[in-house]
Amino acid sequence: MPENRAGHRHGRTVRLAVAIIPAASATPAGDPVVFMEGGPGGDAFGNIPFLIGAGVNRDRELIVMAQRGTLHSEPNLACPEIDRFYAGAVGLPFNAPSTGELLVRATKECRDRLTAGGAELAAYNTTENAADFADLRAALGIDRWNVYGYSYGTNLALTYLRLYPEGIRSVAIDSVAPPPVVNLPWTWDSFREGLDEVFAACEAQPACKNRYPDLPGTVTEQVRRLEEHPLTLTAQPPGGGNPVTVVLDGGSLVDLLVAKAVPFADLPAALDELAHGNPERFARARAAGATPVIGEFAYGLKESVACGEWVPGYSRADVLAAGRRNFPGWPDAVLAQAPQLPFQYDVCRVWNVPDRTAVQRVATVSDVPALVISGTFDSKTGASWGRYAARTLSRSTVVRIPGIGHWVVPQSCCAQSVLTSFLAHPTAPDTACVADLAPAPFTITPETEAA
Structure with missing residues (x-):
């Protein structure tokens, strides 16, 4: 072609x-x-x-x-540089500026390599x-x-x-x-809708409702608590391998919830365990990110589409406003990053492709x-x-x-x-x-x- x-x-x-x-x-x-x-x-x-x-x-x-x-x-527009960043990021604070800087650096390294090879x-x-x-x-x-x-x-x-x-x-x-x-603000709307549906389903099952009576409150409490006091833990990746050090904070908890890293059937129990001092399920889910398949996912296509078609036209303030609208009371440090697309504005600054929103x-x-x-x-x-x-x-x-x-x-x-x-x-x-x-x-x- x-x-x-x-x-x-x-x-x-x-x-x-x-x-x-x-x-x-x-x-x-x-x-x-x-x-x-x-x-x-x-x-x-x-x-x-x-x-x-x-x-x-x-x-x-x-x-x-x-x-x-x-x-x-x-x-193949794979970015092993970004794969390796995410493998190490399980042990970093999710929303910290220093974490974002490492992602941007890995992204720029990949972009420079791909363009040097002739990719437009x-x-x-x-x-x-x-x-x-x-x-x-x-x-x-x-x-x-x-x-x-x-x-x-x-x-x-x-x-x-x-x-x-x-x-x-x-x-x-x-x-x-x-x-x-x-677009990036839209991701908060989708997350809110899906999470509300899970909690409503628990409410509709008497055993779940009685055992876990306030899941929305539990999530808010845990996102706030973990963002203020992150946990540094050692966890075994679900797929096996040596235990790894992970940081579980408010941002990483949100990322795991969006990604369905804990099965839906177990999510109320996992949140209740977390609230009672047992973060093991979420820690293991976080540890799964430490063992990616290097070179399988094409970040080159992902960033070109995201930066040209999803990001333009909305500001960082719009992302934060959408987060606050959907999850009032959550920390701004968490809400400032679009779910599953952290630091995307900084990434797109170095990816540098044209705005295609008018045609897309x-x-x-x-x-x-x-x-x-x-x-x-x-x-x-x-x-x-x-x-x-x-x-x-x-x-x-x-x-x-x-x-x-x-x-x-x-x-x-x-x-x-x-x-x-x-x-x-x-x-x-x-x-x-x-x-x-x-x-x-x-x-x-x-x-x-x-x-």
Whole structure:
């Protein structure tokens, strides 16, 4: 593919790897499914087992392409410098300026290396990404196909549908990040929505309500306490290996909550244990970050998209205001950093790509049949944003799966059934299984005395 379709850089090209997984059915339908990975920067090939396990290829061929800049594509815009920063950051205060300086330094080192190798970072954006998929369909000679994307892949899928609607039979978007609203303040809104849904589910289960009567108050108390008095602990990474030193403070607790580092079923118990002087579950979850797979995630694509399409137009004050609106009483040091995107303004200053919001923050208006799937516990892309995106998709079906977090289909048999039905009948999928769903029971532990 051209690296930059505007014709710059003397026709430099990128190479994108494509995997084609046969349909499980002996009599497959003729229109395949093409998958759009999240991130941005995730390894699409690494998620093929989850797609097969979820039955996405049950009745249709499944096509998976490594997006530009990601693992298995050329060039691969991985940043081992940033991977190594995050491995060491588990032992640092999450929101400290000194931590941010180390992240910015690692980011600049990666940027300098990638640009020295000839990469035009501004070309790694959602518009070019969508054009790659349009060219892929033509290269494979496919008349019509179905699109399935999750997380950033929904942002990409909606952009692709807006720019290249021809040949698209249907679109399924899972854990929706609508292009018009993805920005740093928005992350606080999604976190609040997902966390509220978890706490409401506990409130609706008598055993959980009686055992953990004030989870919102517990979280606020622990975020404030840990930010004022951070804990330095030794913890065993969940995947094994030597124990590592971790710092558990208010910012890192929030990051772990957004990332679902502790399973939802165990979250009330983990918060109660933390309040009673036992931080082990969160410490182990924090320690997991000490053993990343170096070079797997493409920060080059992630930063180019985030800095060109998500960050511009909103200030640091806007992020703080959104945090205060959603979590009044939390420390400003925590609220000043967008969940999952700490120090992003400083990172983008050194990444230095153009503002693309005018061409990217655009709603997709379409009558192509669409399935919009959200998990009620999703703290990264709150479930309400699925309904928001569906407002301009006139033939859309909106499904909310209770008790599920980010990337719903691999986690929910019902969602898998709905997706299969949608691919067979895009304008009339069978969603009956949703009506009987409820969040799974939460783990109830014996009461403990405060340490």
